[in-house]
C-alpha cells in the first residue's frame with residue numbers, strides 16, 4: 125500500500141504518527157498536541173539536552189537501511205548521549221523532512237522504530253514537526269534527560285593515573301556497514317532483482333550497524349557498584365577520536381593497549397575477509413555507542429567485577445600525549461581519523477527504499493549502544 129503524504133495533510137499526518145505514543149514519565153506534563161510540550165524538572169535534578177541530525181546520503185542510505193531500523197537508531201543514539209552524561213533520557217521530539225518519493229507507510233515505519241525505542245528505554249515522544257524536503261529524507265531528534273544536580277559526568281574530569289574503561293566491543297558496526305555496502309555493490313553488479321545478500325554468520329555486525337543499543341545497563345551497573353566516572357562519553361565517532369576528546373578536555377595524555385581493545389569474533393572475521401586492518405577498524409570505525417570512561421585507580425577491583433566492561437589503558441600527564449601501545453611494546457600516536465559514514469553521497473532521488481529488514485532482527489526484542497559527529501559539549 126502506498127498513501128501519498130499530501131492526502132493526509134500535515135496535521136493529519138502528525139496525528140497518525142503520534143497517536144500510539146502514551147506518556148510514561150511523570151516529568152512529561154503535556155505531550156504532543158499543543159503549541160509546546162510541558163516538562164517538569166524536579167528541584168534536585170538538572171535537565172540534559174542533546175540533538176542529532178541525520179541526512180540521507182550523508183548518515184544513512186535507504187538502499188540498505190530499513191526505515192524501522194533507521195527510526196530506532198535515530199532515537200537510540202540520542203539516548204546514548206544522555207547516558208554518557210550519567211543521565212536518564214526522558215523525552216524526545218522528532219522532526220522529519222520527506223521528499224515526494226516517500227509515502228505515509230514509509231514514515232509509519234520510521235515512527236514504528238522510534239516507538240519501539242521509546243518503549244524499550246522508557247522515553248516519551250512529546251513533540252516534533254514534519255515538512256516536505258527537496259533533498260531526500262531528514263530526521264532530527266532532540267532528547268531531554270535528567271541527572272542528579274551536579275552529577276553530570278563530563279569529558280573534562282579525567283586525571284593522571286585514572287583507568288580508561290570501555291563497555292562491550294568495538295569496530296562491529298563499522299564492519300557491518302562494510303558488509304552492507306559490499307552486498308549492495310554485488311547486488312547492483314549482478315543485475316538480478318531477486319539477488320539475496322549473504323548475511324549468514326554475520327548477524328551480530330549487521331545488528332550493531334542497523335540496530336545499535338544505548339548502554340543503559342552499564343550506567344545502572346556503575347551506579348549499583350558506587351562508581352562515578354571522572355570523565356565519560358559514548359563512542360560514536362570511533363575510540364581514537366573519543367580518547368582525544370577526553371585528553372583535550374581534561375588536559376591529560378593516555379596509553380591504551382592494543383591487546384586490550386575488545387573486539388568480537390565476527391568483527392575479526394569480517395576484517396580478514398575484506399583484508400582490512402582490524403585494530404584500525406576498532407579504533408576508528410565509529411557508531412559503536414559503547415561507553416568510554418575513566419575511573420580512579422581505587423575503583424579497579426569494582427570495575428573487574430562488572431561484566432561487559434574492560435580496562436584498556438590509563439591516563440598520563442599531558443606532555444606524554446595519546447598513544448596506542450602495540451603488542452610488541454611500541455607506541456603509535458593516536459590520531460583522529462575523522463570518520464564519515466559516506467564519502468560518496470548517493471544520488472538520493474533515484475534509489476529504491478527497502479521495505480523489509482535486511483537480515484538483522486527487528487528492533488522489538490530488547491538488548492543492551494552515532495556517527496556522525498554530535499556537537500553537544502563540543503561547540
Ligand SMILES: [Mg+2]
Pocket residue numbers: 204205208357358359360498
Ligand atoms: Mg556523544
